[in-house]
Amino acid sequence: LGEKYIPGFGNECASEDPRCPGALLCISHNITQNKAYLSLFSPSWLYRILPSVCHKPFESIDQGHVTHNWDEVDPDPNQLRWKPFEIPKASQKKVDFVSGLHTLCGAGDIRSNNGLAIHIFLCNTSMGNRCFYNSDGDFLIVPQKGKLLIYTEFGKMLVQPNEICVIQRGMRFSIDVFEETRGYILEVYGVHFELPDLGPIGANGLANPRDFLIPVAWYEDRQVPGGYTVINKYQGKLFAAKQNVSPFNVVAWHGNYTPYKYNLENFMVINSVAFDHADPSIFTVLTAKSVRPGVAVADFVIFPPRWGVADKTFRPPYYHRNCMSEFMGLIKGHYEAKQGEFLPGGGSLHSSMTPHGPDADCFEKASKAKLAPERIADGTMAFMFESSLSMAVTKWGLKSSSCLDENYYKCWEPLKSHFTPDSRKPAGPN
Numbered sequence: 106l107g108e109k110y111i112p113g114f115g116n117e118c119a120s121e122d123p124r125c126p127g128a129l130l131c132i133s134h135n136i137t138q139n140k141a142y143l144s145l146f147s148p149s150w151l152y153r154i155l156p157s158v159c160h161k162p163f164e165s166i167d168q169g170h171v172t173h174n175w176d177e178v179d180p181d182p183n184q185l186r187w188k189p190f191e192i193p194k195a196s197q198k199k200v201d202f203v204s205g206l207h208t209l210c211g212a213g214d215i216r217s218n219n220g221l222a223i224h225i226f227l228c229n230t231s232m233g234n235r236c237f238y239n240s241d242g243d244f245l246i247v248p249q250k251g252k253l254l255i256y257t258e259f260g261k262m263l264v265q266p267n268e269i270c271v272i273q274r275g276m277r278f279s280i281d282v283f284e285e286t287r288g289y290i291l292e293v294y295g296v297h298f299e300l301p302d303l304g305p306i307g308a309n310g311l312a313n314p315r316d317f318l319i320p321v322a323w324y325e326d327r328q329v330p331g332g333y334t335v336i337n338k339y340q341g342k343l344f345a346a347k348q349n350v351s352p353f354n355v356v357a358w359h360g361n362y363t364p365y366k367y368n369l370e371n372f373m374v375i376n377s378v379a380f381d382h383a384d385p386s387i388f389t390v391l392t393a394k395s396v397r398p399g400v401a402v403a404d405f406v407i408f409p410p411r412w413g414v415a416d417k418t419f420r421p422p423y424y425h426r427n428c429m430s431e432f433m434g435l436i437k438g439h440y441e442a443k444q445g446e447f448l449p450g451g452g453s454l455h456s457s458m459t460p461h462g463p464d465a466d467c468f469e470k471a472s473k474a475k476l477a478p479e480r481i482a483d484g485t486m487a488f489m490f491e492s493s494l495s496m497a498v499t500k501w502g503l504k505s506s507s508c509l510d511e512n513y514y515k516c517w518e519p520l521k522s523h524f525t526p527d528s529r530k531p532a533g534p535n
């Protein structure tokens with residue numbers, strides 16, 4: 106597919122399409138008279154064949170299932186779990202990435218640049234002569250089924266399941282798909298994703314900067330007489346404008362505001378090697394900080410293949426209630442705490458102070474298991490979108506998706522008391 110990348114996270118980069126050698130060299134400063142049209146995404150500069158402003162007016166279009174109305178249905182504090190979200194069949198209805206966006210839950214306010222939304226994308230068709238850009242925030246895209254060939258103004262990225270990409274506010278992109286395709290999106294308003302502070306970990310570990318890949322400049326000088334459609338999400342609503350050329354007409358760019366992708370296989374996992382659990386934040390890939398120190402609008406956290414070696418410890422995730430809202434998804438495999446009904450392409454949401462933890466079956470097995478070193482999560486990749494905001498679920502999430510698992514609470518019902526007042530003679534496992 107010919108896509109190439111520059112490694113690194115947040116670096117100042119310069120890239121020019123090889124068909125225009127020296128394009129950046131001939132530009133002696135950012136704004137040169139008569140050399141090129143440019144557009145600025147502070148702090149990136151893009152040099153293009155025609156400026157983005159050459160388009161007909163934006164008009165409101167069908168919203169589909171995109172929403173930022175967090176009051177569509179009454180709040181629900183229950184543990185929620187979804188069966189795999191159903192992908193429409195191409196033979197029945199052609200759906201592309203934008204028309205296949207479904208908002209599942211979210212919180213906060215777009216106009217004040219504070220909040221997040223979680224969307225599910227379900228599509229079967231390439232976008233063709235349509236592109237999308239988001240005026241409201243950044244998209245962290247997690248493909249679960251089917252690869253995405255993403256054309257951006259900065260170049261092309263191929264993103265496969267077990268990779269993620271971030272496309273930041275304002276960047277235009279168009280997605281080709283190759284089969285019935287599904288994935289998850291974490292949208293954050295007004296902030297950008299960063300690598301977490303490593304603190305005592307020091308210089309190396311978790312997601313290493315060099316494993317993030319930025320596309321190189323690529324352009325097409327393509328006239329589209331029938332009209333190219335630019336779709337914009339602006340203040341939560343969708344708008345479309347027609348123009349006569351492809352928007353991917355950037356011959357060179359420089360700056361550090363770029364899209365990027367990352368392969369989750371490259372995550373350097375740190376874990377307990379003595380006893381107990383590290384806080385799950387040790388698995389944070391990227392974080393979008395809030396204005397309150399130490400509190401994130403959203404963290405992207407993964408549970409990758411690793412060794413479990415902790416002694417005298419219940420090794421699966423423990424039962425807890427906490428202040429965060431935790432949305433979990435599964436890219437592939439079997440999540441250790443819920444072997445049965447938490448399936449790839451589905452999800453779960455445990456809201457602020459709502460109790461959750463492993464199902465009864467997992468508890469029984471792990472309570473009795475011999476604590477030898479063991480591989481955990483081989484062939485599996487579960488992830489979490491975690492937020493300090495209290496998220497509301499949309500009407501699609503609770504009702505019209507028809508994927509909500511009404512029996513989720515039953516996975517904890519078989520849990521039995523193992524209590525005995527004499528702690529020297531435990532009656533339960535171990």
Ligand SMILES: [Fe+2]
Nearest residue numbers: 425431455461
């Ligand atoms: Fe949790």
